[in-house]
Amino acid sequence: MLLHVALPEPAELVVRNGEKFSDKAYLKFWEANPDLNFERNAEGEIIIVPAAGLESDYRNTDVVAQLATWAKKDGRGRAAGPTAQFFLPDGSALSPDAAWVSNESRSRMSEHERKTFPYLCPEFVIEVRSPSDRLKKAQAKMERWIANGAQLAWLIDGDAKTVYIYQKGRPVEIRKDILKLAGKGPVKGFTLRLQTIWDGLN
Numbered sequence: 001m002l003l004h005v006a007l008p009e010p011a012e013l014v015v016r017n018g019e020k021f022s023d024k025a026y027l028k029f030w031e032a033n034p035d036l037n038f039e040r041n042a043e044g045e046i047i048i049v050p051a052a053g054l055e056s057d058y059r060n061t062d063v064v065a066q067l068a069t070w071a072k073k074d075g076r077g078r079a080a081g082p083t084a085q086f087f088l089p090d091g092s093a094l095s096p097d098a099a100w101v102s103n104e105s106r107s108r109m110s111e112h113e114r115k116t117f118p119y120l121c122p123e124f125v126i127e128v129r130s131p132s133d134r135l136k137k138a139q140a141k142m143e144r145w146i147a148n149g150a151q152l153a154w155l156i157d158g159d160a161k162t163v164y165i166y167q168k169g170r171p172v173e174i175r176k177d178i179l180k181l182a183g184k185g186p187v188k189g190f191t192l193r194l195q196t197i198w199d200g201l202n
Contacts, residue, residue, distance in 0.1 A: 020044025026093060027116055039085070040093040042144075043169035052130035055200045059158045060128045062096045062196055067126070070190045075185070077102040077123070085117045093117060094141070100124040100187055121149035128197075129157045142166045151185045154192075160187040161198045 020112050021029065029046060030036075038048040052060065061083060068079040077100050085095040099122035111120045126144045129138050138155055146155045146166050155164040163181055164171040175181065183190035 004069060020091070021046055023093075025116060026101075030116075037094055037095075040091075042090045044093045044102050050132050051080070052128075052132070056128060056130035059156070059197045060097045063126055063128060063156070063192065066192055067100060067190065070187075071100060073126065074189060078106060078134060080122070086121060087117050087119045087120055087142075090144070090148055092144065092148070094144065096125040096145070097128045098126040121145065123151045123173055124151075124183070125150045125153040126192075127153070127155050129155065129159075139164065139172075152183065152187065154181070156194075156197065158197050158200055161194075163194070 023041055026040055026046070034073075036048055037051065038041070038046050040046050051186045060092070064079065064081040066079075069173075071077055080096070080099045080101065082095055082097050085093055087093050088146075101118075101120070101122045102182065105120050105123065108120070112135060122145075127138060127142060135157070142153050142164065146158050146168050150166075151168065152194040153166040155166070156170070161177050163178065165175065166183075167184070179193070179195050181192045183192070183195060
């Protein structure tokens, strides 16, 4: 039986199945609920979250556009946005706000994975904090990306004009009031321009 969920108002909701949602059951849940935004945690629970809001979506669109434009010119990989999701080694299934996947990783995807959720962790991930995101929870998600294989991850807090930079084996670097941020490692050569993100809808 497919489970269809309706949220009466914006709220984070945890869906439990009595046991862990398997990958197969999770994909069926996804097919039955195409209008919901959700992820699966490492415990096998489905977490349904509210929409980010207009300004956060504007900022996110800006980030994805910049990364996608660079990726096309660079040619070493492809960019993805917030509707993409990845099955990670710890059992979670997460969606980044923006991600970059190398051609090498992409070549290992099956046709089914290309149409649904691949079993891989993007080399580079960006998350844009929305009004519903508690900072500690957003930071915990960044740590999860790194623990599952991301080489570089940025958490952008537009209202605070702050970027948290994550790399495996290194302390978190915090940058404030910067106008651009250069990529490292897998996305060396990419530069994210932040002025329009800081400005938001002002």
